[in-house]
Amino acid sequence: MNEPVIAQTSPFAVQVEADKTYWWCACGKSANQPFCDGSHKASGFTPLKHTPAEAGTAYFCGCKRSANPPLCDGSHRKLIGPQPPGAV
Numbered sequence: 310m311n312e313p314v315i316a317q318t319s320p321f322a323v324q325v326e327a328d329k330t331y332w333w334c335a336c337g338k339s340a341n342q343p344f345c346d347g348s349h350k351a352s353g354f355t356p357l358k359h360t361p362a363e364a365g366t367a368y369f370c371g372c373k374r375s376a377n378p379p380l381c382d383g384s385h386r387k388l389i390g391p392q393p394p395g396a397v
């Protein structure tokens with residue numbers, strides 16, 4: 310399988326609703342980041358379902374390299390190198 314496209318090198322902060330289903334774009338090609346718009350067809354990737362238990366802010370991975378998808382785990386920092394203290 311190919312590497313996913315890096316949609317952006319930081320997470321997408323999204324206000325989510327409890328028990329609502331969200332489909333996170335795993336391929337990085339969607340024009341509706343961080344969510345799937347069907348652009349993954351024939352890419353070998355499929356979207357990942359996410360149903361938050363609680364409402365609030367969710368930080369969806371934008372680099373598509375999180376080890377805890379669909380949420381950001383900080384892996385994007387490896388793509389952008391050392392950051393100043395306090396950077397996201």
Ligand code: FES
Nearest residue numbers: 334335345348349
């Ligand atoms: Fe990326 Fe669907 S558009 S997984």
Ligand code: FES
Nearest residue numbers: 371372381384385
């Ligand atoms: Fe992908 Fe943070 S944006 S791990």
